Amino acid sequence: MFDRKEKGDRAVLVLPHSRGEGDTARRAEEFAELVKSAGAEVLGVVAARVEDPNPRYYIGSGKADEVAEAARALEADVVLVDHVLTPVQERNLEKHLGIRVVDRAGLILDIFAQRARSHEGKLEVELAQLKHLATRLVRGWTHLDAQRGGAIGNRGPGETQLETDRRLIGVRVKMLTKRLEKVQVQRGQQRRSRLRNTVPQVALVGYTNAGKSTLFNALTTGDVYAANLLFATLDPTVRKLEDLSCGPAVLADTVGFIRELPHDLVAAFRATLAEARDADLLLHVSDAADEERERLHRVVDNVLEEIDAGDVPQLHIMNKIDLAGSEPRIDRDAAGKPVRVWLSAATGVGLDLLRQALGELLGGERVQSALLLPLTAGRLHARLKAAGAISGETVDEHGWQLRIDAPRSVIAPLSGGDPTETQLLRELLAVAE
Template identity: 90%
Template sequence: MFDRQKRGDRAVLVLPHSRGEGDSLRRAEEFAELVKSAGAEVLGVINARVEDPNPRYYIGSGKANEVAEAARALEADLVLVDHLLTPVQERNLEKHLGVRVVDRAGLILDIFAQRARSHEGKLEVELAQLKHLATRLVRGWTHLDAQRGGAIGNRGPGETQLETDRRLLGERVKQLTKRLEKVQVQRGQQRRSRLRNTVPRVALVGYTNAGKSTLFNALTTGDVYAADLLFATLDPTVRKLENLSCGPAVIADTVGFIRELPHDLVAAFRATLAEARDADLLLHVSDAADEERERLHGVVDKVLEEIDAGDVPQLHVMNKIDLAGAEPRIERDGTGKPVRVWLSAGTGVGLELLRQALGELLGGDRVQAPLHLPLSAGRLHARLKAAGAISSETIDEHGWQLLIDAPRSVIAPLSGGDANEAQLLRELLAVAE
């Protein structure tokens, strides 16, 4: 076994592709962006045609020799492969090349380890990394005392975890799982509180670097970090969204999606991505200047299916129209419902069109009618007020005289299971029809 370097971010990139792969150039550019986001210095790039993957190296022995020569000549201490390698292939390549080898999954995990800021995010990243590492702890790799946390592919768990054997690693995974379950319960309670308040919920989703965080900041005057990097933000942020015709809503900024997102990472981030699963509406943000945006929609939809959010209604947001040379507008379907909004989050052009579309979609049929509540219906009065459904009210010895103005979808679930309250709401909805 070769002597591993303590750290090193001087990398040679290996880009496997097949003859029928039509998007190899886009994929290469994306991998270069991933490497940039991880902070590595690219010394060289080697393309490798792979029609029948080599079970030993994946890229074939001849190409492996070429990579080894390039790594020695360029004095690289890291080889990054744009594909998911098996543990055996990764280990064989490391022996053959004499430097660390990190595949696509390991690189994405490393970026996530750098970006996580919240307690929950750090737990999720460490859990995903340890599960990934567990498949690579084989005989001869029981104690990786020369490996250090901090270099690409090694960030996250750190030196103490990487020196453990399978048993200790398994115990750590169990411990993290329990801690994460507690955090998820707390987040679930916060989410249920929002559900009880019946405030419409919106979640931003999209391919990474589409401009979700910039749009989030523009809509909420928030301060979420936004940069021209893949996975610039990782932890979800929830803010109040105001000035909509349907009344207030809450909006969540979620992690960007990418093709071949490591399965363990998707599984670990189910709690974070639950913001998308539990939303009333998804704002699917795309880069309008990207010629491959339609294909990337499919990548995002696939991840949404994986997290059980495939059935949540979507409004497509075509962002960066200033780069695409397009005009701000709302596209509607045959029924007049908004399906796509063209805007620029960076310049602010078209943001009012998005607010208009959100108001229409979240508002739906509005209930505008008077409602008399007896004094005994104090809980229902409180729920109506919390939901922003009361436009005016007076009170006397007989109870509240209210004027209701709110979406039907907000009014319907407010009874809280009480039969008398449910009957009052049914009568209100019937009058409003």
């Protein structure tokens, strides 16, 4: 066996493909972008036709020899494989090549580790990494077979370094899981608070690098990092979305999706993805200039199904029309409902159409009326204000003179169960009909 180097980013890429796989050039380009996002230098590429995966190496033994020769000739210190390998295949390849081997899942996990900034994001990434690592400890490093013992206090059967590492990983996984449960409880409380205020919840989803964060910044006062890199942002960010005809809403930016996203990573990022699952509306952002956008739509929809968000209504956003040469517009279904908005988040063209579509989808029938609210109804006044239902008000000894302008769906549930408040809202809604 060999001793792993502490760090190395000079890479040879292995690109497995099969006959019916589709656009292998696009897949290779995407993997190269992943490698770029990880900060590695690509020295060479080896394509490998794989119709019947080799249980030992995944690629054929002859192709494994070719990769070994390329790695030696180019003095590479890591081989990156564009496929998810089993622990046995990864271990056998490392032994055969004599250098580190990282599969697609490991590479994505490494990128996530570099990008996470919040306490929650770092916990989620570390948990996913440890779960991934736990299956790959066997004989990956020469020191793992060393038996403890021999010195005073350590004599006897002892335990191997492998067993020690497994035990320590198990302890760390339990600790991280408990910490994340606490964070998720806190985030759940924040979401429930927003729901109690009946503010509509909107979440951005889409294939990574489709321009979600740029759109988020354009629609809000957010300052989410946006760059032409895969997984440029990871941590969930929530901002208020204003200037809509339906009143204010809450907009959440979520992690970008990608094909073959590691299952452990999807499971770990429950808190981030919960913003999509609990939303009233998903803005499914796509790159209008991408010829593969329909296939990428299906990838995103598959991940949404996996996190139980497949039934959440979607509005498709065709972004980057400045690159596609398209005009800003709203596409509608037979009933006149907006289903697709064409825009450019980078230039701002079409953002007004998106706000119009959001107002229509989130608003429904509006209530526009005057309301005299007695001073004893302070809680209802606070709820109406938090929901953005008050367009103007004055107050005197008789109470609040309010001008109400909000969707009926926002006002109807605001009474909180109090009979007096319920009657006031019932009268308001009756007058507005």
